[in-house]
Amino acid sequence: MSVHLLLTSLASLQLRCDRRSALLGTGAAALAGPPASAVLAATTTKVPTWKLSGGVAFPTLALNTAGLTEDGAELAFRNAIAAGITHADFHPGIERNGVARVLPQVDRKSVFLNTKIPTNWAKGWSSPSEAAASVPKFLDENLAILGTDYVDMLMLRDSTDPAVMQAMWAEMEKAKADGRARSLGVINYCEGALSCLLATANELPAINYFQMHAGMGPDSGSLRAFGESRGIRTFAYGHVGERANPTDDTDELLSSPTLRRIGAAHGRTAEEVALRWVLQSGAAASVRPTTDFRKGFSACDPTTSACADGLRSSANAFSYKLSAAEMKEIDSMTSPKGFPTLFSSPGCPESFFAK
Numbered sequence: 001m002s003v004h005l006l007l008t009s010l011a012s013l014q015l016r017c018d019r020r021s022a023l024l025g026t027g028a029a030a031l032a033g034p035p036a037s038a039v040l041a042a043t044t045t046k047v048p049t050w051k052l053s054g055g056v057a058f059p060t061l062a063l064n065t066a067g068l069t070e071d072g073a074e075l076a077f078r079n080a081i082a083a084g085i086t087h088a089d090f091h092p093g094i095e096r097n098g099v100a101r102v103l104p105q106v107d108r109k110s111v112f113l114n115t116k117i118p119t120n121w122a123k124g125w126s127s128p129s130e131a132a133a134s135v136p137k138f139l140d141e142n143l144a145i146l147g148t149d150y151v152d153m154l155m156l157r158d159s160t161d162p163a164v165m166q167a168m169w170a171e172m173e174k175a176k177a178d179g180r181a182r183s184l185g186v187i188n189y190c191e192g193a194l195s196c197l198l199a200t201a202n203e204l205p206a207i208n209y210f211q212m213h214a215g216m217g218p219d220s221g222s223l224r225a226f227g228e229s230r231g232i233r234t235f236a237y238g239h240v241g242e243r244a245n246p247t248d249d250t251d252e253l254l255s256s257p258t259l260r261r262i263g264a265a266h267g268r269t270a271e272e273v274a275l276r277w278v279l280q281s282g283a284a285a286s287v288r289p290t291t292d293f294r295k296g297f298s299a300c301d302p303t304t305s306a307c308a309d310g311l312r313s314s315a316n317a318f319s320y321k322l323s324a325a326e327m328k329e330i331d332s333m334t335s336p337k338g339f340p341t342l343f344s345s346p347g348c349p350e351s352f353f354a355k
Contacts, residue, residue, distance in 0.1 A: 045083060045084030045319075046318070047085060047318065052183045056153075058153070058207070059284075061285055061286075061314065062112075062286040063077060063080040063085050065077070065091070066095070067296055068098065069094060069098070071098065072300040073094065073098025074101045074102055075098075075300050075307065076098075078102055080311050081102070083312040085314065089114045089115075092117075092118075096115060097145065099113070112153070113146065113148070113152050113153075114153040114185075116157060117155070117157065119156065119158065119159035119161075119168060121157070121164075122345075128166070128167035131161075132167040135168055135171035149180065150180050150182055153185055153207075154181035154185070155209055156169060157345070158188055158189050158341075158344050159345055162196040165197050169197055169200070169201055173201070184206060186205040186209065187208075187209045187210070187344075188340075188342070188348065189208050189341065190341045190344060190348035191226050193341075206232070206233060207235040209236075210223065210235075210342075211338055212238065212340065213239050214256070214274050215253070215335050216338040217334075220340040223340045223341070233284065235286065236285050236286070238342070239274045241338065242342060243294045244295045244343075246336055249336040249337075253336060254270050265326075266322075275317050276322055277327065280321060280322055287310075289306075290307055
């Protein structure tokens with residue numbers, strides 16, 4: 001599909017959505033068009049990729065759709081593609097549905113679809129075999145809605161039951177062998193969860209997806225080194241915190257004198273420096289469209305240019321570098337405190353859900 005047609009679709013979506021439908025998911029409404037700046041021009045941004053097993057190219061910058069409505073996920077994905085971000089990191093459900101709306105209008109091979117499979121730890125399975133059987137069912141349902149034969153990455157959440165993780169991972173390995181998932185990863189796996197999974201895995205997870213931001217240190221409490229020493233790369237969310245635990249981490253990072261001072265030297269914001277630090281450390285990153293988010297909510301408002309501008313700003317993170325001294329100074333920050341596996345099951349320490 002041509003860039004012109006994609007941007008035409010983007011403008012059409014913005015024209016038919018109002019603020020309420022985008023933020024609350026209550027459907028489309030006719031309004032006068034958004035500001036002209038909300039429709040992005042084509043970009044030449046080139047996001048670097050990692051080469052995973054099997055030759056899979058993993059874009060190191062992704063759109064994080066967490067908390068977006070269906071309309072919001074659609075608009076954010078269109079804006080991301082226009083900004084040069086072709087990797088969509090989404091949950092099953094309404095976020096997936098929004099991403100699915102975009103796919104008929106783009107070349108499937110031009111985008112990287114990355115979704116998450118739940119282990120149902122809160123309710124539990126009757127047996128590991130029941131958990132394993134959920135994997136092909138999950139893929140059947142989600143691939144049908146996405147209208148594709150495969151996802152580019154399937155990431156497994158952790159569980160308080162080691163046997164459940166191991167059984168589900170074995171089924172995911174089969175899905176990869178069948179070509180329905182081109183690569184495999186894990187989400188919020190602490191050292192204990194990773195050790196458990198690796199005890200029976202035939203294939204290593206390509207990535208571990210966990211929180212990483214300035215103030216946590218470059219090694220995220222040794223979890224990063226633990227995984228990377230075993231060939232598991234770091235894919236980070238929450239470069240400006242998650243407003244979950246602590247609830248003021250994002251505000252502290254955005255107002256950080258250190259990040260602001262370093263940003264001023266490069267003509268960048270504190271948020272941009274926070275993202276650059278993650279990427280320059282060698283991790284990949286998944287970014288929300290804007291800093292207007294909280295747990296369970298994220299905004300991509302079609303009546304302003306904030307969503308498009310935020311994604312374009314993130315895509316520009318590869319256009320400059322921090323100095324070694326600046327990286328070291330950010331490495332040494334000790335606040336705000338953060339927890340790498342913040343949204344893990346209570347089986348991992350310092351889980352948000354263990355409260």
